[in-house]
Each structure stands twice: as C-alpha cells, then as structure tokens.
Amino acid sequence: MDPKIETKHVNFYYGSVHCLKDVSLQIKEHEITALIGPSGCGKSTFLRTLNRMNDIIPGARIEGEVLLDRQNIYEGSVDVVELRKRVGMVFQQPNPFPKSIFENVAFGPKMLGLSRKLNLDEVVEKSLRAAALWGEVKDTLNKSALALSGGQQQRLCIARVLAVEPEVILMDEPCSALDPASTLKIEELMQDLTKNYTIVIVTHNMLQAARVSEWTGFFLLGEMIEYGKTVDIFSRPKDKRTEDYITGRFG
Amino acid sequence: MVRTSFERRLHELQDDVLVLGSMVEKAIYRSMEALKNRDLEVAKQVIADDSEIDRKRFDIEEKCIELIVTQQPVASDLRIIVAVLNIIIDLERIGDHAEGVGKITLMIGKEPPLKPLIDLPRMAQKTGDMLRRSLDAFVSRDAEAARKISKEDDEIDGLYDQVFRELLTFMAEDSKTITRATRLIWVAHNLERSADRVTNICERVVFVVTGKMEEIGGSKY
Numbered sequence: 001m002d003p004k005i006e007t008k009h010v011n012f013y014y015g016s017v018h019c020l021k022d023v024s025l026q027i028k029e030h031e032i033t034a035l036i037g038p039s040g041c042g043k044s045t046f047l048r049t050l051n052r053m054n055d056i057i058p059g060a061r062i063e064g065e066v067l068l069d070r071q072n073i074y075e076g077s078v079d080v081v082e083l084r085k086r087v088g089m090v091f092q093q094p095n096p097f098p099k100s101i102f103e104n105v106a107f108g109p110k111m112l113g114l115s116r117k118l119n120l121d122e123v124v125e126k127s128l129r130a131a132a133l134w135g136e137v138k139d140t141l142n143k144s145a146l147a148l149s150g151g152q153q154q155r156l157c158i159a160r161v162l163a164v165e166p167e168v169i170l171m172d173e174p175c176s177a178l179d180p181a182s183t184l185k186i187e188e189l190m191q192d193l194t195k196n197y198t199i200v201i202v203t204h205n206m207l208q209a210a211r212v213s214e215w216t217g218f219f220l221l222g223e224m225i226e227y228g229k230t231v232d233i234f235s236r237p238k239d240k241r242t243e244d245y246i247t248g249r250f251g
Numbered sequence: 252m253v254r255t256s257f258e259r260r261l262h263e264l265q266d267d268v269l270v271l272g273s274m275v276e277k278a279i280y281r282s283m284e285a286l287k288n289r290d291l292e293v294a295k296q297v298i299a300d301d302s303e304i305d306r307k308r309f310d311i312e313e314k315c316i317e318l319i320v321t322q323q324p325v326a327s328d329l330r331i332i333v334a335v336l337n338i339i340i341d342l343e344r345i346g347d348h349a350e351g352v353g354k355i356t357l358m359i360g361k362e363p364p365l366k367p368l369i370d371l372p373r374m375a376q377k378t379g380d381m382l383r384r385s386l387d388a389f390v391s392r393d394a395e396a397a398r399k400i401s402k403e404d405d406e407i408d409g410l411y412d413q414v415f416r417e418l419l420t421f422m423a424e425d426s427k428t429i430t431r432a433t434r435l436i437w438v439a440h441n442l443e444r445s446a447d448r449v450t451n452i453c454e455r456v457v458f459v460v461t462g463k464m465e466e467i468g469g470s471k472y
Contacts, residue, residue: 210325234326235330247328249254
C-alpha cells in the first residue's frame with residue numbers, strides 16, 4: 001500500500017539555521033506514527049512541514065518533497081486552505097475559541113462553506129461523538145467552550161478538526177497540558193480514530209509514544225536517526241543514539 | 252539526565268543473579284559429592300538449601316517487578332530485566348534438579364555401590380562449569396561465548412548416552428542391579444536437564460546483546 005504521506009529529502013531552514021536535515025520517511029495510512037526526540041531536535045518543525053504550517057514563518061525555507069497521496073503539497077497549484085482541511089492539527093495547549101461548544105465545532109464547516117450542503121447539527125454531534133466528548137456536553141452545547149476542563153477542551157479541539165473531515169491529524173504534544181486521566185482518554189481516542197484517520201503525533205513522553213503508536217521516528221539535531229516499528233524502537237533500537245535517548249543515558 | 256540510581260540497581264540485580272548462580276552451582280557439586288560419598292547428611296543439606304534458592308529467586312523477581320514499575324525500562328535495560336526474569340527460572344529449576352539428585356541419594360541410602368562413579372561426576376562438573384561461564388557471559392554481554400557454551404551441551408549429551416549404555420549393560424547382565432541402575436539413570440537425567448537449562452541461559456545472553464531470540468544449541472534430548 002502506498003504511504004499516506006511520504007517525505008523525500010526534506011531540508012528546512014529558519015534563516016541560516018538548518019533545522020531539518022534530509023528527512024525521508026513514509027507515514028502509513030490509518031496508523032499512528034510518533035515522533036520523539038529531545039527539545040529542539042526538529043520533530044515539531046517536521047510535523048508542521050506536513051501541512052505547511054511553517055509557511056507563515058518569515059525567513060523559513062524548505063527543500064525536498066512532501067507527498068500527500070503521492071502529490072507534492074509544496075507545488076504551486078496546491079490550495080493551502082484545502083490542504084489544511086485534509087491535514088488537520090491539534091496543538092499542545094487546548095485552544096478553543098471563546099464561543100459556545102457548538103460554535104467551536106461548527107466553525108470549520110461554516111468557514112469552508114460546507115454548511116449549505118450539510119446539516120450542522122449532525123456534523124457537530126458526529127464530530128463530538130467521534131472525539132468521545134458528546135456524552136459530556138450534549139446538554140450544554142450552547143455554553144462557553146472555555147468552561148470545559150483542559151481534557152475536555154482538548155477533545156473539543158479534536159472534534160473541531162474532525163468536523164472538517166480531514167484525512168490526516170497532526171498532534172503536537174496534545175497531552176502535555178493534561179492530567180493522566182485526560183491523557184488516557186485522548187490516547188484511547190487516538191486508537192479509535194485510526195479506523196478513519198492517519199495520525200502523526202509529536203510527544204516528549206516516550207511512554208506515550210510506546211503506548212499509542214505503531215511506528216516511531218527518533219529525531220536528533222534535525223536528523224531522523226531511526227524510524228521503525230514502535231515495538232522494535234523501544235525493545236531493540238539499532239542506533240546507539242536512539243538507545244541512549246530512550247534509556248535516559250543522553251549525556 | 253544519566254540515571255545513576257537506576258544503573259546501580261540494574262547492576263545490583265545482575266549481582267543477585269550471580270549470587271543465585273553460585274548457590275545453584277554449589278548445589279550441583281554438593282549433590283554429586285553426596286551421591287559419590289554416600290553422604291546422606293550432605294544430601295539432606297542440599298535438599299534443605301533448595302528453599303534458599305527458591306527464596307532468592309522470588310527476591311530477584313520482586314526486584315525486577317519493582318524496576319519495571321518504577322523505571323519503565325526500555326531497549327537494552329528492558330532486555331536485561333526480561334533476561335533476568337527468564338534466567339532465574341532456569342537457575343531455580345537447575346537447583347531443583349540438584350535437589351532431585353539429593354533425594355535419589357537418600358533413596359539409594361547405604362545400598363552397596365553398583366560401580367565407581369566416573370561419568371556422573373564428570374557430567375556434574377561440566378554442567379556446573381557451563382553454568383558459571385554462561386552467567387559470566389551474561390554480565391560481560393558476550394554473545395559469542397554464550398553460543399560456544401551452548402554447543403558444549405553436546406558433550407553432556409554424549410556422557411548421558413555413555414552412562415545410559417553402561418547402566419543398561421549392568422541391568423541386562425544382572426536383573427538384581429535394575430533398581431540401583433535405574434536410580435543412577437535418574438541422576439544422569441537430572442544433570443542432562445540442568446545442562447539444557449544452561450543453554451536457555453545462553454539464549455538469553457544472545458537476546459540481551461543482539462535483541463534477537465534465537466534457538467542455539469538444540470539438545471539431542
């Protein structure tokens with residue numbers, strides 16, 4: 001099967017800083033891929049190259065190819081708004097809009113003009129159900145999203161992404177601001193979501209990577225050092241640097 | 252973020268395995284000494300000491316669980332702990348085989364010896380030696396040594412064949428020897444099984460070093 005996303009020799013620069021070096025990897029459809037590595041290793045930068053979130057950074061430059069379903073997303077003809085609909089993103093801090101729960105989820109479909117074709121009530125319910133939040137908020141849809149707990153807010157943000165029916169969901173440290181119970185809920189949710197979506201997650205929490213992902217890539221100083229089945233990376237890594245990092249012997 | 256205390260505890264765990272290994276090795280030699288010298292007191296001691304071995308094994312298992320729970324080991328740390336969990340089972344079983352030899356010695360009691368024991372002490376010596384070296388290979392992460400030791404199991408199998416053939420001859424010639432000869436075959440069997448357990452330990456050493464689970468040696472029995 002073709003990979004959902006394939007990067008070929010991706011190099012990325014912030015001005016003169018070379019922060020991704022020749023990264024090539026394949027992300028399998030309907031599976032979770034985790035990217036791990038110490039702070040500043042380039043894993044979040046790499047994640048953001050997958051839906052061109054880095055475009056807005058002045059002085060940023062990318063070389064190489066990022067193929068989504070075999071089409072290079074950096075080609076001139078690509079509509080970035082359409083791309084980000086297909087490749088959605090969830091951030092570290094839950095960032096709901098200061099609006100109602102309903103409005104948060106309905107926002108994307110409305111913006112993209114999908115609301116004329118779809119019944120918004122249905123879209124909101126379906127998305128909240130898929131994000132495992134429906135049961136907790138179904139009677140308070142008109143209340144402010146900011147009144148939700150951190151874990152609920154993060155699931156709301158996931159629902160907001162799901163509402164525009166993406167194919168890939170990028171998650172940048174989605175649980176680092178959450179308590180263990182909320183973290184587990186998000187992790188469970190991620191597993192459920194792989195039925196319909198491809199997920200790429202950046203995490204500092206190696207045990208989280210080990211728990212949720214099928215594939216793991218280890219980044220160090222802008223390079224992807226090792227990429228493989230998660231069980232192999234965490235039980236028998238091939239590269240000494242991977243071994244040193246995951247066993248906590250990093251100098 | 253070097254994990255000094257974890258490192259230390261991982262070392263202690265391996266030291267514990269060496270201690271257990273030496274207890275078991277001693278049990279092999281002493282059980283044979285008891286059999287050879289018809290020393291029922293030593294045999295009883297070997298049997299009694301086996302509970303120390305069992306206790307030590309559980310103690311090490313507890314430490315492994317504690318390290319897994321508190322440190323969430325991965326990669327080679329994980330492989331070491333998984334290997335220890337397996338090795339201590341093999342050691343404990345070898346201890347049981349030594350205890351078995353002790354019990355057979357008690358059964359034989361003061362019956363007149365069938366023959367001077369030569370190959371059985373040799374089997375015990377070889378098994379104890381292989382055991383000690385397999386644990387040395389474990390702590391020094393020497394997969395090559397482990398593979399070599401595992402192959403030496405063929406010698407044990409050869410001695411076992413020899414003992415069996417010889418005792419069969421006794422039995423064929425004089426049916427009055429059957430009981431005594433059978434008991435000695437049991438002893439040989441205990442030693443043969445012990446050496447097989449050593450090859451399991453060798454496989455664990457290879458696993459720790461290479462991350463691969465491979466059957467090495469492969470006993471005839």
